Structures are given as C-alpha cells and as structure tokens.
Amino acid sequence: MLDYQIRGLNFDVTEAIQAYVEKRMARLEKYLDDAESYPVRVKLGGHKSDRTYQAEVTVQLPELVLRAEDTEDDLYAAIDMVVDKLERQIKKYKTKINRKLRKQGIPDLNEVESDVDQAENTDELPIVRKKTVELKPMDPQEAVLQMELLGHDFFIFLNAENELPAVVYKRKDGQYALLDTDN
Known part of the structure; x- marks a missing residue:
C-alpha cells in the first residue's frame, strides 16, 4: 500500500490532481508487497517564467529508494513520465534480484510480472573505467x-x-x- 504525501510548489494541489497521481502510481502496487505500507513523497511544481511543470516522486522501499523527476509543458504529462520512469526502475531492480536468486538456485520471488525478464536484458551495468583517488x-x-x-x-x-x-x-x-x- 502506498502512503502519499503530495505537495504543490507555487500552486495548490487540487483533489483532481491528487486523484490522478494516486491513480497513476497504483500501477506500481503490483510490484510491491500488499502487507506493507510504503511512503511516497510527491512534489509538483509549476514555473511561471517558462510555463513548465515539474513532478518529482520518491518511494521508500525497505531496501531501495526509487526516485524520478521530469519537467514537461503539461503537469499531467510530467506525472505520467515520472511514473513510467519509476516503473522501469522497479522492473530493473526486480529483474536483478530474481536473476541473482536464480543463480543461487532459488526460484523467482514474484511470478506476477512475466515481462520483467524481457524489460531488461542486461545483468550488469558496464563499468568502462576505474580510477583510484587519494582522499585528502x-x-x-x-x-x-x-x-x-x-x-x-x-x-x-x-x-x-x-x-x-x-x-x-x-x-x-x-x-x-x-x-x-x-x-
């Protein structure tokens, strides 16, 4: 269950905006444990100077913090983009965890998302350079x-x-x- 804290910067958050955020964020609940409550901080901002809207969402999971932000000309589009980014992050995380468990001989944690394995085909992020620094x-x-x-x-x-x-x-x-x- 997601526990929302929605704040508007430079404008008031209407019930319609709050309902839209909660409806869009509900897509993430299928990846989460129903028995737990997860704090979700949502900051929505409007910039009068360039007429853009920014949406920033942070979801606190037990072992992971999901965070995404986006700026668009439309507030609802910014919310949609942030939710899409969060969904990709959580799919990537679940895929890595499931692959790690499979390597250890443990079956997948969740069979709910069959498309997760297809979403991310990389086991590791490539490190292209290593540098050692002396901390002064x-x-x-x-x-x-x-x-x-x-x-x-x-x-x-x-x-x-x-x-x-x-x-x-x-x-x-x-x-x-x-x-x-x-x-």
Missing part, C-alpha cells in the same frame, strides 16, 4: 573549489570537520550540495 582532508568549501578547478560535477574528499569521507556535487539548478557520511 579538506573542508567542503575547498572541495567545491577543487571540483570546479577539475571541471567535474562531483568531488570526493575526507571531510576535515569529522574525518569521514564526503562528496560535494553540482546540482541541476547550479547550486552545490554536500553528501556527508556517519560513523
């Missing part, structure tokens, strides 16, 4: 400067504040974010 202690501001000097979208470093690995990255909106780790 620095503060996040210095890490952002290093990232910019290298012309990268992210930079991994040892956070001098807590002596743990961290990552800074450039967001789609041009701002910077910090991913920090716990002990």
